[in-house]
Amino acid sequence: MITLKNVSKRYTTTAFGVRDLNFEIRDQEFLVIYGPSGAGKSTTLKLLAGIIKPTSGDIERDGQSLLDVAPESRDMAMAFENYALYSHMSVGDNLAFPLRAKAMSNNEIDERVQRMARTLQIADLLDRRPGFLSGGQRQRVALGRAIIRPANLYLLDEPIGHLDAKLRHHMRGELKAMSADLNATIVLVTTASREALALGDRIAILREGNLQQIGTPDEVYYQPVNEFVASFVGEPPMSFLSIEPKSDDGKLFFQIQDCDSRLEVLSEMAQHLNGQKEGYRLGVRASEITVSLQKDAGHQVAGEVYIVEHMGYCNIITAKLGKGLVRVITESTVIPKRGEVIWLSLNAENMHLFYQANALQHPSHFRTELNTSGVLTGAR
């Protein structure tokens, strides 16, 4: 187990790479470090590799400080974002290099290189030199060189970010299978939501050098600690509506800002309110609501169709509610026109409540029956 204790890295007096990081990387887990650019993801990886040292704090492995252990003695393999291949060597030799250092027999090296090349779909490129490869091909060689040798910890910095969609999808599966088969710990950096959810046993979400939340994909997806995590995990991103708690005849409701619609508030949610008038927002994922072209018992909140995005298996509709925008998903055959009114199944119970961007409450029945029907059977 690797433990980060109050780890900060300061580049200049004001510019922090990361600030006061505290979390652990468990043995044999697949940890994804996820966040926007400038969040400190690569800095964290370099700190783990020992390429840079923390300004303050400690990094321990099984209780022993790693700070004085040289990078080459840490039993780690790293794939960099900028590839860093040996330009004078063929692809095959680049892949074989880490194995030769391990004094393996030529036969075994050859076999491993061939197997890796097939997995990465670069078997026909083994004789080429890196200068004659496309960006996506180079990225696969860099990944292969990192994961070809046995190591305790693999550090992968956006290893599949530059591949086309088809290949990225294929490689995502290969990485997932590799993590299941190897008795190794993998830390992977990404800026893509789907990659983070698909790969991570746990996901650590960083923002401007600060850790926001670390947890399983289900935890960060269904119980985000704040609006940042909520909007950053999941696709399409969560929608937010500013609301004001009001009461009418003793009954509490949320008035959606700049909009006629109001949402009934049940007592369970009411107890989380702190008497303030402002600063509340409700968040909802497209998959957590359904939409109807007619008003009915389950669809009481009107929205005006603003943008329609075709995704093939479904459509993402962005609807206007006052000044707020809410994304919903419809079956691919349901294509409302811009300006048309649609009815949403919004109610406060199935929404996430935030106060000044921090989560107060999440829907309780979120796991039971999510609206996956539109997504899964939309094309049927």
Add this chain to the structure above:
Amino acid sequence: MATITLENVSKTYGNRVEAVRGINFEVKDGEFVALLGPSGCGKSSTMRMIAGLEDITKGTIYFDGKPVNMLRARDRKVAMAFETYALYPTLNVYENLAFPLRCAGWDKKKVDEKVQEYAQLLELTRLLDRVPGDLSGGQAQRVGLARALVREPACFLLDEPISHLDTRQRHRMRQIIKRLHLEKGFTMIYVTHDQEEAMAMADQIVVMHEGVIRQIGTPAEIYRDPADDFVAGFVGEPPMNFLDGSPNLCDGVWMYRSGDRQFPLPEWMQAQGDKLPGNLTMGIRPFDVAVGMESSTPHDAAGEVFVAENLCDYSIVAVDMTDVRFHAVTPTSFKVERHQPVYLKFDPIFMRFFDKATGKAILAPRDW
């Protein structure tokens, strides 16, 4: 605003490299067209010829019916957003946007109106006092777009402007760009290698590969009825599954045989079974493949789970059959382990077939 027509347009670099090979398409006034294809397919060369940044080797480009081959870039009333934003570093955002208008001799009030309008459309209103050095990459990019647009060009060209952004920013920019198009009605040409962006934003998609156009159609047409196996595999996430095989008459029913798997061909193909090519490729999207623990019909395909990815909204299960890996989308409640034996079921309605030799789609007869 403008209608743009390309007629037999080719681009050859030097004497050898044929980047674009005699392509024809039209972008109607006010339409949003995406040029979609992998790197090296000729999409950027095509756009640069439309912008006037490159000579047209052969063929003609028309703006509103008038040939523009000899017109310089600046005379074409085309705006182009580059990936490098090239903002004036000493001017604040407001002045960056106002500059091209002042140069064109606009009066102060009109300049202010336009700047405010575009600042609002591109969500820059709160950033107007900042200088470019204090902007994030995404913000600088939006300023770049706004500055390209304030002069209200006849046509707006964008080359992979959002491919490097994170998931959340990409969704935001997709909405902003789409909104620009809806509110201002620009003719827009958007170049990308990302099928999801093209699908989400475009009215029409032109799919290119190796310098030629493979298909032109709406996102729904291209997704549902791809013209060939390249388009089928390039559009859609997760990508379409493919299975090679051949038609085979068995007890009066045309079956599709692939290795030891065999299942009936869709109804519409039964009548033309004897006219089918001998070697076919069947394509089916992961959303249309069902997975079961047991086989319910003799036509289910047996396989073993490679990995399962839980994306919270749904799961993607990769299944290895003897010769090929398939992907299926399942509800997250469906739990499988690696190496677990499973059966795949394909609904004939969603199967697409391609001629193995040419890659072309086998089309249903018109009356189907």
